[in-house]
Amino acid sequence: MNMLTDAAVEEALDASQKPRPLKMRGENVRVFYGEKQALFDVNLDVLENQVTALIGPSGCGKSTFLRCLNRMNDTIDICRIEGRITLDEQDIYDPRIDVVELRARVGMVFQKPNPFPKSIYENIAYGPRIHGLASKKAEFDEIVESSLQKAGLFNEVKDRLHEPGTGLSGGQQQRLCIARAIAVSPEVILMDEPCSALDPIATAKVEELIDELRENYTIVIVTHSMQQAARVSQRTAMFHLGNLVEEGPTDKMFTNPDDKRTQDYITGRFG
Numbered sequence: 001m002n003m004l005t006d007a008a009v010e011e012a013l014d015a016s017q018k019p020r021p022l023k024m025r026g027e028n029v030r031v032f033y034g035e036k037q038a039l040f041d042v043n044l045d046v047l048e049n050q051v052t053a054l055i056g057p058s059g060c061g062k063s064t065f066l067r068c069l070n071r072m073n074d075t076i077d078i079c080r081i082e083g084r085i086t087l088d089e090q091d092i093y094d095p096r097i098d099v100v101e102l103r104a105r106v107g108m109v110f111q112k113p114n115p116f117p118k119s120i121y122e123n124i125a126y127g128p129r130i131h132g133l134a135s136k137k138a139e140f141d142e143i144v145e146s147s148l149q150k151a152g153l154f155n156e157v158k159d160r161l162h163e164p165g166t167g168l169s170g171g172q173q174q175r176l177c178i179a180r181a182i183a184v185s186p187e188v189i190l191m192d193e194p195c196s197a198l199d200p201i202a203t204a205k206v207e208e209l210i211d212e213l214r215e216n217y218t219i220v221i222v223t224h225s226m227q228q229a230a231r232v233s234q235r236t237a238m239f240h241l242g243n244l245v246e247e248g249p250t251d252k253m254f255t256n257p258d259d260k261r262t263q264d265y266i267t268g269r270f271g
């Protein structure tokens, strides 16, 4: 057998076609806001080191599902969740789960950049401090620098680390929020329309960053932009009226979806 040829064939295999381990799974997820049901028996797998895009018309339940993945809905009094959601096969709604620790493992970036009213440095150091990930100044310095590097922001801010984070541009603030999420070493990063408040250049930078982050993190992103879903994700899940219509590889979803509702949505016929 020619080993070199085998290696070359192996390398030529599109990495995205290889089976990926499961990172998170939603099983029969039902969500109610008071009497109103917002999600109906959603079953969705989130694969490791992939970007999964959640798409669908306004009000279909994308953000609701996203927020279930790190129990952000716990903060809404009238919200009730049924079914099961796992992270590495562990039920995240198990009463023994420490929610603060869960949210460090499953971080979140919001629609509007929301840096703390503190310095750039403190925005990043805050999480590691409350989670006890560092104690000496040199350790914090290292986390701050490496998080900003990974978020593609270090060179732009290295001379102003002690100036307020709120003084940065919108796009820089969003990358600061991504750096803040990264600082506590998450495994999954949830992004709820992270570019909707950004201009096209800042959006392009964040999209590039999302593509780089996939190497080390699992990402779930809610987006209204079909172009963005096509550009950044490997998997796409289509929601409609609280139901998961279908999900699959992004290229298939955008070229040959199984369901007419997906076809109509991606071609702009509704939503």
Ligand SMILES: Nc1ncnc2c1ncn2[C@@H]1O[C@H](COP(=O)(O)OP(=O)(O)OP(=O)(O)O)[C@@H](O)[C@H]1O
Residues within 6 Å of the ligand: 033, 038, 056, 057, 058, 059, 060, 061, 062, 063, 064, 065, 076
């Ligand atoms: N805090 C809340 N209280 C009551 N109802 C809510 C709450 N949050 C969401 N809903 C309802 O749940 C349904 C799903 O909302 P959700 O925000 O998840 O949809 P979405 O697909 O993310 O919408 P959009 O694209 O407009 O952000 C909607 O009918 C919405 O009105």
